[in-house]
Amino acid sequence: MTATAPRRSPARTATAGKPGVRALAAQETRDAILKAATRVFAKHGYSGGRVDAISKAARSYDRMIYYYYGSKEELFIAVLEDMYRRFNEAESTLELDSDNPVEALTAVITFMWTFYQRNPEFITLLNDENLHRGKHIAKSLRARDYSSPAIQILERVLEAGVRQKVFRAGLSGRDVYLMIAALNYFYLSNRHTLSAFLGEKLESPEALAHWQAFVVESVLRTVRP
Numbered sequence: 001m002t003a004t005a006p007r008r009s010p011a012r013t014a015t016a017g018k019p020g021v022r023a024l025a026a027q028e029t030r031d032a033i034l035k036a037a038t039r040v041f042a043k044h045g046y047s048g049g050r051v052d053a054i055s056k057a058a059r060s061y062d063r064m065i066y067y068y069y070g071s072k073e074e075l076f077i078a079v080l081e082d083m084y085r086r087f088n089e090a091e092s093t094l095e096l097d098s099d100n101p102v103e104a105l106t107a108v109i110t111f112m113w114t115f116y117q118r119n120p121e122f123i124t125l126l127n128d129e130n131l132h133r134g135k136h137i138a139k140s141l142r143a144r145d146y147s148s149p150a151i152q153i154l155e156r157v158l159e160a161g162v163r164q165k166v167f168r169a170g171l172s173g174r175d176v177y178l179m180i181a182a183l184n185y186f187y188l189s190n191r192h193t194l195s196a197f198l199g200e201k202l203e204s205p206e207a208l209a210h211w212q213a214f215v216v217e218s219v220l221r222t223v224r225p
Contacts (some may be wrong), residue, residue, distance in 0.1 A: 030068050032058040038079050042121035045128040046076050046136065073136060080129060080137050083122050084146035090115060091150060101161035105223070106216050108154060113184045113212050123189045151177050158223065167223045176223065183215045 036058035041049040051072055055062045069075040094111055096104040116123060129137055137143050154173035161167030187194075191202040201207060 026068075029058075029060060029064055033060055033065055033068060033075070034078060034082055036060075037075050038082070038121055038125070041076060041079055041128070042124045046073075046132060049076070073139075077136050077140050080125060081140055081142050081146070083119070083125060084143065086119070087115060087122070088146055088149050091153065094153075096153070096157060098156070098160045101157050101164060102166055102220065104157045105154075105161070105219065108157065109180050109184075109216050109219055110212065112180055113215065116184055116188050117208075120188075123185065126185075127189055161223065165225070168225045171223055176219065179222065180215065180219060183218065187211050 033054065037049070037054045040054045040057055044050075044053075049072075051062050051065055054075070055065055065072075065075060069078055091108075091111055094107055096107060098104065151173045154176050158167055158171050158173055158176065162169050162171075187202070194200075195202045202211075
C-alpha cells in the first residue's frame with residue numbers, strides 16, 4: 001500500500017490566487033477534451049460523435065471525459081455553452097459609439113456575419129441540435145444567460161437611435177437580433193444547397209459581400225422612422 005501524501009495547509013501552498021500545477025493540468029485536460037469534442041460533434045453530430053473518438057482527438061482517455069463532464073450528453077451541452085460563451089466574449093470587445101447608432105448597429109450586424117463565417121462549427125452544431133429539437137441545450141442552466149448580453153447590446157444601440165431620432169420607437173432588441181441572426185444564419189447554413197438551386201456560387205467573395213450589404217440595408221430600413 002502506498003502512503004498518502006499529507007495535505008498541504010493553505011499557508012504553505014503556492015502564491016494565493018494562482019492555480020497549482022495539478023489544477024493547471026486538470027484545466028488543460030478539460031480544455032483539450034472540449035476542443036476535441038467541438039470538432040468531433042461538428043463533423044459527426046451528437047449521434048455520430050463517439051466518446052472514444054473524442055478522447056483520441058484530445059489525446060486523453062474515455063474515463064477522463066466521464067470524470068470531468070459526467071456523460072456524453074453533458075459534454076455536448078458544454079460544447080454548445082462554450083460556443084455561446086465565445087460569441088458573447090467576442091461581441092463584448094466591440095467598441096460601439098453611442099453617438100452614432102447607425103454605425104453601431106452596422107458594427108453589430110457585421111460582427112455576427114463575420115463570427116458565423118469564422119466559426120463554421122457554430123452553425124453545424126446548432127443545425128444538429130435543432131434536428132434534436134433542442135433537447136440538449138434545453139437542459140442547460142446557462143443558455144438563457146448567454147442570450148441576455150447580445151440582446152442588451154442591441155437594446156442600448158436602439159435606445160440611442162431613438163433618442164437621436166434616427167430609429168423609430170417601439171423596437172425590440174430581441175426582434176432585431178432574430179432578424180439579423182436569421183438573415184445571416186440562413187444564408188451561410190444553406191449556401192451549398194442554395195448555390196445548386198439558384199445556379200450561383202454563394203460562397204464567392206462577391207456574393208458574400210453583396211449579402212452582407214443587403215442585410216445591413218434591410219435591417220437599417222426596418223429600424224429607421
